[in-house]
Amino acid sequence: MKKSKLLVSVGRIFSITCMIVVGVSVIAAEAKPKAKNARKPGTSGTPATAAETLTVPPGFKVELLRSAATNEGSWISMAIDSKGRLIVSPQQDQRPLLRITLTKAGKVDKVETIPAPVKQAMGMCWAHDSLYVNSHGPNGTGLYRLIDSNKNDQFDTNEVHFLKKMSADGPKNGEGEHGYHAVVAGPDGMIYVMNGNHTKVPEGVSTNSPFQNYQEDLMLPRQWDGNGHATGILAPGGYVLRTDAEGKNWELVLGGFRNSYDFDFNAKGEMFTYDSDMEWDWGMPWYCPTRVSHNVTGGDYGWRSGAGRWPEYYADSLPAAVDIGLGCPTGVKFGTKSNFPKKYQQALYAMDWTYGRLFAVHLRE
Template identity: 50%
Template sequence: MNATKLSLVFIGLAAIPNLLSPLRAQTPEWIWHDNQGRAPADNEVRFFRKAFMVDGALNKALLTAAGDDHVRIFLNGKQVLENDDWQKADAVDVTVEIKPGENVIAARGQNDASFAGFIARLDLSLKGGNKGTVVSDTSWVSSDREAPGWEKPGFIAAGWTPARSFGKLGAQPWGDVMAGAIVKGLGASKQATPAESLATLPGFRIELLRSAQSGEGSWVSMTVDHQGRLIISPQGKEPMLRLTLKDGKIEQLEALDIPVTGAMGLLYAFDSLYVNGRGPQGYHLYRLRDGDGNGHFGPPELLCKWNRGRGGDGEHGAHGIVLGPDKKLYIVCGNFVDVPDDLSPESPHRNYADDIVLPRMEDGNGFGAGKKPPGGFVARLDPDGKNVALFAAGFRNTYDIDFNADGELFGLDSDMEWDWGTTSYGIRTACRPRSTSGSARRQA
């Protein structure tokens, strides 16, 4: 019993340096839970907190943060910022949330796939001219379990461990995500990149219809149904949305009550919604029939099962779906998806091999190590899911595809993000000609 009391005393003393950190200028870091040395898992959620002191009256407080893939930031128990874009941070004025004395900044991070982390910087300007900064770094403590009051002052973070750093602001693959962050007032709605800042070909014009708001997730796929309505899927578990347009404006927005989420590929065709998403049997290709033609979808039918631990889930999983000139479905998958078991032996692309001259050099960080041909691929199948064929392959992680007027299939592929700036890094157009010779071209 005495030993137990003594241990609790030491826990409390050890936590004091982290709980009451002084303010000083620092560079924020991408941090995540240490996971006892294991790599972050897909869809895992982690919790973080840090206490700090404000000595004096506050003039202004500005919070900037980004999450890979999602982060919610809390100040003294109140959520003040939500970000779902690891490439671009959000900024918010949080002056009214900071008080003299002890304060707590906390974060809830969620990973979709691959890399995980978040980065945050709280800039404080005190009356009298003094300034201070609170940043995400290894002085934060983290946990893999949510506990009551974890985001509030007074919480005892017993059992929480120091966060792990994956690099300072500017590190790859993220880059300087805080550059150009637009400052918003507390509670302000999110706004997408201004349409006028996007470059277009002559004769085209871009208009911003709607920006994803809090609770709507990060939009990653879209299709148009037979009535011209947009069907949009977030990357997470938020429901899909359907937008009805009139005179170029949104007339109605609906949340669809269907048991498939996280779709990275959508297609409306043959009075059905085809979805590469997370459904009752895992992350696979589903068909939801629109029986009455009004968008009242029936239960999902499993059309094609992607061979992976969770099917086609993840950022290198099953992606875009398009309707080909031959009225068949064409689906592009990243290089972490194996070809289906029932692949047609008469597939156009079937003569592939690991024909390397020198010994294989795996990625130094272990990402994708051991992945063998055919790599990323395009599958072709009938509208009912039958006659699955390997149409093209040899890609890395093409996300979407489409046909041009000549019937050629195009997509965009690239090398690894952390190879940015090297002489070997390249962005390539993947082209599959109309012939069925069983090869794919990659053009620089």
């Protein structure tokens, strides 16, 4: 694949709660300096920026569905169930999952809590008539499958199944921003799980996995980060696993990311992600900017801690599809099944937390 052009760069957002919902025309753009805040009935706390104050390209419309209430915490992931309801996870362990029902007109009709004992889910997806959650839970941090076996439209305690433990790589790592991440249903019916570079490859992964033999491969002594970040953490860094619907068979698909949070498949079944940089390394010879990567099976994308970062010209690594620069990648989604203008239906939408931006990346073969 040739390097892609970044054709759309969407500007700063001020105080916005942003959700990407494919099928709903949502895109973020530069907010006017004197934006008025909007608050939906029944919510409290700091409201999101009013949708009408956002500037978007022709053919797009922004709608504010709901601002998180004070007792709902900060929202960190979202999925859509088989009935079209939004399932949202707050960041705190004390906050339950939320389920938001929309009307046919796309307005919020009902908000309810899900009493299942899974919290702080950084990744969720609906597949195989169940909800897969990469989260904290009764068996620790890992992948859970929630199945409504008795059809009461709830997830009771005995309907929460633990599939795989995700352990921290180091005493203080693996449980936060560099830990367990996205869950995505692949076009092959498999469940794909992404974890950050502070999470160990879990036990029970097939020795015949596509991604094997990863090592540091450094010829010169490494200079670890001067502030101690990721000191002692070795390859493979961030990685992607896949498993069957029951979570019985696991493979390590690819790795070498710093801290990709999310990924998605395009209409042809190819996987892409938006990986993070180490901003403290900016200006150093080994600095690698945030970048969109075309994820191939068995690929190594070259993250190594400290000054050990592989240059992208290494023959056994893979270059970026497009470099973006300083930022903090979060959610990504292709517009494949959206009602966006035709030009944008094949774009990859990538969110940057640091500068409050949403990019539309148009990829060329």
